Amino acid sequence: MGKAMLKIVTGLVIGVVLWVVTMALEFPPVFRWLFFGYAMLGTVVFLILDAPNLKPMSGVKAVGALLVFYAVMCTVYIAGASLWPQYDPEDEKGKIDKILKPKRAATEQGKADELIARAKALDEQAKALAERIKALGGDQASGAQAAGGPGAPPSTTGAAGGDILKIGEDQWQLQECYNCHKLKGEGGKKRGPELDNIGSYLTVDDIKQKILDPKSWMAEGFEKEFEKGKMPDKYKDLMEEKDVVALATWLVTFKDTSVNTPKPIKKK
Structure with missing residues (x-):
């Protein structure tokens, strides 16, 4: 139990460090949470490595366990993917227009003056x-x-x-x-x-x-x-x-x- 607590504390510390670093680098909040989530995911993986071995299963019970595992993994991956910033072409176009608008205005004004x-x-x-x-x-x-x-x-x-x-x-x-x-x-x-x-x-x-x-x-x-x-x-x-x-x-x-x-x- 003590070993598991040490891994949990270590994972939390790493997660907090990643959060502070990404905040200092002015990463968007969604990326801060993403890095913190990766730290927690790593902690879970290391905890699983110390878990006792499961008893061998066969037949219908093994197929059921496999389907449950598959469902859990699909849920985790889909939920994790939903946390990523989604690419919206119109949103990106708006950002580009916002950046280029002053430059375009200056160029057009220059042409007009000329x-x-x-x-x-x-x-x-x-x-x-x-x-x-x-x-x-x-x-x-x-x-x-x-x-x-x-x-x-x-x-x-x-x-x-x-x-x-x-x-x-x-x-x-x-x-x-x-x-x-x-x-x-x-x-x-x-x-x-x-x-x-x-x-x-x-x-x-x-x-x-x-x-x-x-x-x-x-x-x-x-x-x-x-x-x-x-x-x-x-x-x-x-x-x-x-x-x-x-x-x-x-x-x-x-x-x-x-x-x-x-x-x-x-x-x-």
Whole structure:
């Protein structure tokens, strides 16, 4: 009996030590109870080892004892398993969302601030371009094109012509045409053709039509991109007539035959 009491006391001490350690490590209460239960289970096992041997059984009595033992063990295992923290996907998802929510909010705010700053910068550029066009008199691009015949680019001699080309180049940058088209060896992501020799194929009117109505012309070899509508149909709303004329006038000056600019095919 004294030996059994010593094992019980030892098991209790170990259980208390495990409880204190897990509490110090900030384990959840369910884990503290779990470790304490393991200590008690170990104590029971050592007590059973000292128990007297059972008398041999046979026949129906042995089968009954086996079934009772099986039932007891199943109950113990099921009850023990129920003490474990149960995994709930929705609960875990809620925990993850709680952790990530501040980081997501900070990221989204950063993106929003970046977009707002970019929009303000583009707005300032657009206002500056509008003032320059207004200073030119507004209709010089159209008048120059008419003077040179249908589709002819305005004269680029003198201050006025130079300003029109500069405005056209600024529009190329402002509308970010370089994202899809390569020009002077820069830009392009193969969504659109290189334009270094576009002036050899199209007039100002043709380029203007393409900008305002992307489906009006198709580049040879870019049939898939044409069908998918890769060139956005938004510039008629984003750009004023004068901006489109300036951009077309600037593009028509590119006639570098060493660059394999695809042949434009009229679709409308």
